Amino acid sequence: MRCFFLVCICILALAGSVFSQLDQLAGLGGLQELDFSALSQQDENPLGRIALGLHPDDWKHAEGEHFIYHYVRSFVASRAAVEAEFNFRVVTRELEKTDLVTERKSHLYIFDRPEDWHEFQKAGILEGWTGGIHSASSLFLLRDPSYKFSNNTLGHEIAHLVLYRLYGAHIPCWLNEGFAEYVSRTSLASYQRARGYIMRPYSQSFAPGTMIPLQPLMQLTRPPTQLVETFYNESERLVRFLISSDKARFLTLLDDLARGDSFENAFPRIYAGVFANRNDFEEKFGEYASRN
Numbered sequence: 001m002r003c004f005f006l007v008c009i010c011i012l013a014l015a016g017s018v019f020s021q022l023d024q025l026a027g028l029g030g031l032q033e034l035d036f037s038a039l040s041q042q043d044e045n046p047l048g049r050i051a052l053g054l055h056p057d058d059w060k061h062a063e064g065e066h067f068i069y070h071y072v073r074s075f076v077a078s079r080a081a082v083e084a085e086f087n088f089r090v091v092t093r094e095l096e097k098t099d100l101v102t103e104r105k106s107h108l109y110i111f112d113r114p115e116d117w118h119e120f121q122k123a124g125i126l127e128g129w130t131g132g133i134h135s136a137s138s139l140f141l142l143r144d145p146s147y148k149f150s151n152n153t154l155g156h157e158i159a160h161l162v163l164y165r166l167y168g169a170h171i172p173c174w175l176n177e178g179f180a181e182y183v184s185r186t187s188l189a190s191y192q193r194a195r196g197y198i199m200r201p202y203s204q205s206f207a208p209g210t211m212i213p214l215q216p217l218m219q220l221t222r223p224p225t226q227l228v229e230t231f232y233n234e235s236e237r238l239v240r241f242l243i244s245s246d247k248a249r250f251l252t253l254l255d256d257l258a259r260g261d262s263f264e265n266a267f268p269r270i271y272a273g274v275f276a277n278r279n280d281f282e283e284k285f286g287e288y289a290s291r292n
């Protein structure tokens, strides 16, 4: 099972909310603009060359702790950089890999004009509905400054990036997308809560019979065009269920599936004593998924 080569095509985030306070933080930190030739590392990703080849005189460049930023307008990039570092920390903490050593920084390309993004999508032969893309450790993001509020798109893509670095490119699609949605929604809510807002991570509940059956769900190598929202929401709910059932076992499952083991093989080994059998697991997940 492969999640559409190294490129993970993602939907525009399903859960929208507020990141407006980041404007204030971004103003404090600010990014230091560097000449392209002064960057500590160049991006080998061909999509990066395509991006920078569009309006080459407009791009500016800067470096942060974990990312190298390519952007057009500083205030858009400064805000995105604060979000990127925040999300990076939440994702690595969730995976219990806070000691992740990043010998190479990831490149983050921030488009802030929709027309440029559409041009990039055409040049890169990408699907028209994507708002963010992770490709082999580089991130490409549309961040329209006219939108007052951000959503979890950047966190979702950073989750893919960290998963790719830690576990490689062979994570099953449901697990890759489910974890990216789960952790990015958690990250958004925790950011808001830290600033005094009451916000719980969004997780959709499913009435009985409305989900994609688990066996075909787990076989999918990319989100099904006709059931995109169901796929993301159900995968998120499944990951949430697995993590809430037993975090350590979830991390073992992630490790084993990323190495190529099948869920059918790994499940009885990892979940012995937690679920009586596969039917018991599916019944308990169905019950969990139906809760509001």
Ligand SMILES: [Zn+2]
Binding pocket: 008, 009, 010, 011, 156, 160, 176, 177, 180
């Ligand atoms: Zn995704």
